[in-house]
Amino acid sequence: MTAQLLHAPEQATTTPGTRRGRRISRRSLLVAAGVVLVLVVVCLLWQLAYDQEWVNPLFLSNPVAVATALWNGVVHGELLGALGITLYETIVGFLLALVSGMVVGTLLHQLPLVNRIVRPYLTLLNNLPRLALAPIFVLWFGVGREARIALVLSFVFFVIALNTQAGLLNTDRDRLVLAKALGAGRFETFWKFQVPEAIPTWFAGFQLGLTYSFLGAIVGEMLTGGDGIGAEVSIGLAVYRTDQVYAEIIIMAVVATLLSGAIRVAEERLLRWRRYELRGLAKR
Known part of the structure; x- marks a missing residue:
């Protein structure tokens, strides 16, 4: 019982920081995924424009x-x-x-x-x-x-x-x-x-x-x-x-x-x- 009481404040102080770190980590991963997704979409549209010859392939x-x-x-x-x-x-x-x-x-x-x-x-x-x-x-x-x-x-x-x-x-x-x-x-x-x-x-x-x-x-x-x-x-x-x-x-x-x-x-x-x-x- 005494050991639980001693560890309770420590858990209370570390839990919010841990949650905040997890939120920041998830947000960073979401941003990185968004950056990669935008790059992939741009490259796909670029390749499509080249294949369909929407612009002269010599210039594109x-x-x-x-x-x-x-x-x-x-x-x-x-x-x-x-x-x-x-x-x-x-x-x-x-x-x-x-x-x-x-x-x-x-x-x-x-x-x-x-x-x-x-x-x-x-x-x-x-x-x-x-x-x-x-x-x-x-x-x-x-x-x-x-x-x-x-x-x-x-x-x-x-x-x-x-x-x-x-x-x-x-x-x-x-x-x-x-x-x-x-x-x-x-x-x-x-x-x-x-x-x-x-x-x-x-x-x-x-x-x-x-x-x-x-x-x-x-x-x-x-x-x-x-x-x-x-x-x-x-x-x-x-x-x-x-x-x-x-x-x-x-x-x-x-x-x-x-x-x-x-x-x-x-x-x-x-x-x-x-x-x-x-x-x-x-x-x-």
Whole structure:
């Protein structure tokens, strides 16, 4: 009898958590099953459209041919090699834009007079169609990777710079008043109060910027050639290898999703303290 009484509270406390875990597990399985079902339905409709020739088969290809091209490209390394070149251009261009954009955005925030002078030119350059700059970059840097990295930089720099400045401007006024009341200097106010408030806005810019970097690298390869996956898409379209083109598009979609997911994971880890703060459960 005593043993039953001792174990009763433990069962009462563990049962709700176990039930909740089971509900989450079932929900996750249901979502996964739904995702697979949608994919199967799309592939079946795609194959049906190909078999019935609702669209010219030369332009549509079919799921089996695309899956075969994807498998061959991954196994033999052709797609992965081209993807590696594109990712190199993406990461290098993104890092250059990240550093330069954050420096410029921070300086514009700290120097209001300079911001008022420079801002019209930034707006003008930001509104330029980036594709129109590609021939200029080719003229400056040739048809190598440098031109495509420059195009990526032009895609992303303004996103990072403007988001950096916007994040610093969105600091809560009460925090600034608190910093002044505590006697914090300009540097302490910036580093301890403004930067933590700006990080969510910055990460939104990082996520958008990384997506634009990948897009810029692919577009640059399609315009200037090279060995990247964008150039492979251009070649596949020229010779009507639609199965290869769709396989490359799938690879690009997966990689873009992974890049975006990597930024989200980094943001969640870095801003874990913010979730607890918002819940009133900040870790001590």
